Amino acid sequence: MSLASSNAQEGAYEVPAAELLRKIEASTAKVGVIGLGYVGLPLVQLFCRETFPVIGFDIDQEKVDLINAGKSYIGHIPSESIAGLVKDQGFEASADFSRMAEVDVIVICVPTPLTRHREPDMTAIVATAEAIAPRLRKGQLVVLESSTFPGTTDEVVKPILEKSGLVAGTDFFLAYSPEREDPGNKTHTARTTPKVVGADGPEALAAAKAIYDRIIDATVVVSSSRTAEAVKLTENIFRSVNIALVNELKIIFDKMDIDVWEVIDAAASKPFGFMPFYPGPGLGGHCIPIDPFYLTWKAREYDVPTRFIELAGEINTHMPNYVFVKLAEALNDHFERSVKGARILMLGIAYKKDVDDMRESPSLVLIEKLEAAGAKVDFHDPFIPTIPHTREHDHLAGRKSVGLSAEALKDYDAVLIATDHSSVDYKLVSQHARLIIDTRNKAYRGAGAAAIIVKA
Incomplete structure (x- = not known):
């Protein structure tokens, strides 16, 4: 029945x-x-x-x-x-x-x-x-x-x-x-x-x-509905906090000349008690950068502090600043030039790999920071031919993705890998770019690689 x-x-x-x-x-x-x-x-x-x-x-x-x-x-x-x-x-x-x-x-x-x-x-x-x-x-x-x-x-x-x-x-x-x-x-x-x-x-x-x-x-x-609403926030706060942790570890280990990606991959060999999360240039998407703040806002009604959640948000929000500084330092250290006047190619403006979604993408923040400092920024994204209208960065709408070729790569002072799309030829990039700022651990380091690679 x-x-x-x-x-x-x-x-x-x-x-x-x-x-x-x-x-x-x-x-x-x-x-x-x-x-x-x-x-x-x-x-x-x-x-x-x-x-x-x-x-x-x-x-x-x-x-x-x-x-x-x-x-x-x-x-x-x-x-x-x-x-x-x-x-x-x-x-x-x-x-x-x-x-x-x-x-x-x-x-x-x-x-x-x-x-x-x-x-x-x-x-x-x-x-x-x-x-x-x-x-x-x-x-x-x-x-x-x-x-x-x-x-x-x-x-x-x-x-x-x-x-x-x-x-x-x-x-x-x-x-x-x-x-x-x-x-x-x-x-x-x-x-x-x-x-x-x-x-x-x-x-x-x-x-x-x-x-x-x-x-x-x-x-x-x-x-109850309240419990179901809390489930969604908990899922994304969990991710936000763990991403913030590895982003902070990246900054710490970088000072110690330790590769955070190597550390995480080795730690992930432990079959229990560890779950790998990977750093990046910041958080994007419709959930992780936003949902934690829904709970921090509601928690004020109950006079409950949310220090851990807010700290994670602060770390993740700061990451585009960190990437900007690493790029500026690399240009100065290797070519004795400033960001002002530099030509930068950004690889990927979607918020994550292999999608055409750019909601809350940190790449948009990076473009604004670089251009505010006087750089000329182009982007290449196989999933986003044209930047659509967005709430916070609408002045970037209409910009078009440029082609990726050996000749074009040589014209840029630096290539910034912001989103690790699978279809991008990172070997080609590493062979013909002068300087790569790699936020995703994707740059090719094998035979023929000519670029200076800086992990950020």
């Missing part, structure tokens, strides 16, 4: 919950995904593959038009995949939020950046909840997936939705399930990565678990 029919027969759930569960089991529940970016679009794919009818919502009409034309704007999602969803699965995108009344399940995947003062910017979540409220109807499930501070679902989203006159847990159902997208990860996909689910009451939890059970291999149920 199915979960829905069993629970309905036993009177475990009220009519709206039982009806929603029946629709989910029959794949007739219509799903609305709000926010068609790096999180929302992969979710759309999963729902469509399980034959759920899906509408994707986004305020960006250009994205909506591209999707409905069967085109993708995300590198690791091919256009053929989107075209197939539109043609074969009936998927459509829309900027008409009045259509949310059509759907049974609403999944919110909108951005949650920080303000300039490193405080949570809840604009998108609040605006989305306010757009849903007047269209909310009985029996709908609303799930928030955006990374945020513990209490957002209950304290921010729920009161806005209840302005509709409907009551959470009775008329509609509210849950939180943190996104765990990792663009470019070929080992752990959106489907195979377990999904954490917390909710506002048992009916909401049953509905949220039922819908995710259909598209994810394993769901992990926790006691």
Whole structure:
């Protein structure tokens, strides 16, 4: 006997919950995904593959038009995949939020950046909840997936939705399930990565678990939305702190003329008690540079210090400054010239290897610092032909990636390896560049290497 029919027969759930569960089991529940970016679009794919009818919502009409034309704007999602969803699965995108009344399940995947003062910017979540409220109807499930501070679902989203006159847990159902997208990860996909689910009451939890059970291999149920929100922050704070540790070790060991990458690789040979993390030019992406500050902000409400988390953020935020100083010192030491007037080629401006995502990329900070000091900076990135518009560095938008050749490399005073894309020919770079500032341990040191290599 199915979960829905069993629970309905036993009177475990009220009519709206039982009806929603029946629709989910029959794949007739219509799903609305709000926010068609790096999180929302992969979710759309999963729902469509399980034959759920899906509408994707986004305020960006250009994205909506591209999707409905069967085109993708995300590198690791091919256009053929989107075209197939539109043609074969009936998927459509829309900027008409009045259509949310059509759907049974609403999944919110909108951005949650920080303000300039490193405080949570809840604009998108609040605006989305306010757009849903007047269209909310009985029996709908609303799930928030955006990374945020513990209490957002209950304290921010729920009161806005209840302005509709409907009551959470009775008329509609509210849950939180943190996104765990990792663009470019070929080992752990959106489907195979377990999904954490917390909710506002048992009916909401049953509905949220039922819908995710259909598209994810394993769901992990926790006691509340607040707990699920804390899970997401804990995952990324763990990474932030450990990356900060190896970034600090890099600076220390550099002073001692010790290669931190050699140290980490040797330490990783221990089969227990050690997990390798690697240093870099700073932190990027939509989670690790941002999520820890959501918790530090919320912790102030409870008068609890977050010294460890804030110190990690301080170290990671400082890393572009460290790289800049290493580059300036190398130019002076080896060529007796300053950054001013130097021609610099930056390899990689995506926030991590083999993706076209540049949110919070430290490469953008490095370009600004170098140019403020008088350098002329070009970049090469096989995944980003043109710098898109960004919140904090919009004046860089429109710049184009330059080609990579032996002749071109000789024209630069220094090459800065900022992102270690797999497709870059590092042997070619090492053979023809004059000076390499290597933040990723990728420079080639074998036969034919002519460049001076400085690890930073």
